[in-house]
Amino acid sequence: ELAHEYKKYDVFLHPSENDACPNSVIEALSSGLPVLYANSGGTPEIVGENYGASIDDKDFKSVFDLVTKKYNYWVDNINKDYSNYSINQAAEKYINAFLRAKHNQKEY
Numbered sequence: 829e830l831a832h833e834y835k836k837y838d839v840f841l842h843p844s845e846n847d848a849c850p851n852s853v854i855e856a857l858s859s860g861l862p863v864l865y866a867n868s869g870g871t872p873e874i875v876g877e878n879y880g881a882s883i884d885d886k887d888f889k890s891v892f893d894l895v896t897k898k899y900n901y902w903v904d905n906i907n908k909d910y911s912n913y914s915i916n917q918a919a920e921k922y923i924n925a926f927l928r929a930k931h932n933q934k935e936y
Contacts, residue, residue, distance in 0.1 A: 834859035862902035
């Protein structure tokens with residue numbers, strides 16, 4: 829249901845501060861939505877300039893102009909890099925991280 833809801837919109841607004849790994853941003857990207865975000869926490873690293881933009885210190889007209897100018901670029905990048913935000917990719921990364929941790933475990 830959430831994926832269908834995301835698809836009704838053109839962008840995802842995430843003004844949260846200090847969110848280390850916002851699942852809602854990953855969900856939005858996996859649904860094809862560019863993200864407008866506060867330059868805080870882990871969101872800038874996840875979204876960067878390829879999938880959206882920081883809205884810090886911008887007025888509405890500036891944000892509107894930016895979205896109008898960059899929208900197709902962002903959507904194309906999101907579609908091209910879709911697998912980076914899929915649940916399968918996320919699960920594989922978690923499994924690999926756990927396996928690496930187990931392999932590097934020291935016995936006392």
